[in-house]
Amino acid sequence: MAVTQPTLTALDVMRDAPVIPVIVLHDVRHAVPMARALVAGGIRMLEVTLRTPQALECMRAIAAEVPDAVVGAGTVRTSADAVAAARAGARFAVSPGFTPAVGRACRDAGLPLLPGVATGSEIMTAQEEGFFALKFFPAVQAGGTAMLKAWQGPFGDVAFCPTGGIQPGNAAEFLALKNVACVGGSWLVPADALEQGDWSRITRLAREASALQRV
Template sequence: MAVNNPTLTALDVMRDAPVIPVIVLHEVQHAVPMARALVAGGIRMLEVTLRTPQALACMEAIAREVPEAVVGAGTVRSVADAKSAERAGARFAVSPGYTSALGEACKALGLPLLPGVATGSEIMMAQADGLQALKFFPALQAGGLAMLKAWQGPFGDVQFCPTGGIQPGNAADFLALSNVACVGGSWLVPADALAQGDWGRITALAREAAQLQRA
């Protein structure tokens, strides 16, 4: 299989905007207008989680109809997940944890991977496989700001995307850290805004997120 994105790296995904939206879609018809709303607000790296039966169809629709968006797959837990996501048009993958098998599969597919880590040993495992851009998950439950600050010494060559418990009220604190490239958060796509088709609200939330300052 041809490599999907030879020029896109995980760090590119993380540095594109201060926030990567963590998106849960239950209705395929919401996918395209939601993606357009996020792009209009300045957010184009879109993590559509594999948490619903409709997720792959939603990715396909976004990849086909919103070329200015870069759709990624979230909650990628297996090689099969990675392959399905790549076939659906995903251009990057985000996982809640890390295995070498998943890392190798994503590399073969040309999918930049943001693997979830919560301990020093997990960081070292990912680094041993050549990964330097990692997702810190679940961020608040795993130590939050204090943990990221502690990692700045031994893992100063790693950039993180903390995800899990990140909200507008604490996002700036995480983004102020030198080892945080971006944060992941679900607040950009509220369930009630999706249900109501309130695309203007999603664009406004994206615009606010895109203007957050990073270190």
């Protein structure tokens, strides 16, 4: 009998932990031990980016073998990406930008979407389509905390996940803002840790990220 997964919202994804790891996987053999290492450190929402040919197979492996993880698809740019990710077991989606077509495809596939925005007009477009939990990307390059503070007035009903240029040294500055629900970052899964199979290092980085404070 198939197991029915609980329904997620984009805010559920953003509020589960202070950091959503942005993960690039080139080897399917790394997927399951990496996911287990992140979960052991308190990070369950795992954004596996569609930047490699192995990404969908990695999602399938995590979805099948790491029940405590919630695998999501990052770098979703087309409707076809959304459909493929859902079929691979993804339970949420993250996009670098936003189009209404991608938004509809994610809804049709049952994937909560964190659409990427970098301007006020993009925020308004996403809101017109019913999206109020958004990814601010590329965060540092597009104005950083100053931009987020400026948006608190006109877009006080939006929760953001800043991603792009976020590191341990500046994550706390973003998480201190009232319109930031979490941040996204690639530092939790360093490429050399994957290659070396250093799962304890990934668990340590996840544990440190889980301990970050947010308002």
